[in-house]
Amino acid sequence: MFEKADPLVRExxxxxxxxxxxxxxxxGDQLRRSSLSVVLNIVEGxxxxxxxxxxxxxxxxxxxxxxxxxxxxxxxxxxxxxNSKYENLMLRINELARIMYSILYKNSENKE
Numbered sequence: 001m002f003e004k005a006d007p008l009v010r011e012x013x014x015x016x017x018x019x020x021x022x023x024x025x026x027x028g029d030q031l032r033r034s035s036l037s038v039v040l041n042i043v044e045g046x047x048x049x050x051x052x053x054x055x056x057x058x059x060x061x062x063x064x065x066x067x068x069x070x071x072x073x074x075x076x077x078x079x080x081x082x083n084s085k086y087e088n089l090m091l092r093i094n095e096l097a098r099i100m101y102s103i104l105y106k107n108s109e110n111k112e
């Protein structure tokens with residue numbers, strides 16, 4: 001999962017740093033923080049010993065991914081990213097969301 005999230009976050013960072021300056025410190029900053037939160041919570045959760053703790057961090061990462069997804073949509077609507085970049089990011093975000101959802105909800109029934 002980290003292997004999917006890490007390159008995604010780096011790409012989002014590059015995109016936001018190329019936004020017009022008036023957006024870099026509002027939408028761009030929020031997008032950088034939400035996307036970085038995904039990876040950081042995956043990493044921190046992976047370092048925890050109990051499934052309950054891992055799941056807590058995964059829940060936070062999943063919420064941050066949903067926030068990131070909306071912000072990508074938002075900046076696309078403002079024409080700050082083009083259609084092909086938007087579609088590519090959404091495909092990658094949705095793929096990561098499916099993986100996270102599977103871990104959170106399909107596999108958790110056997111662990112609680």
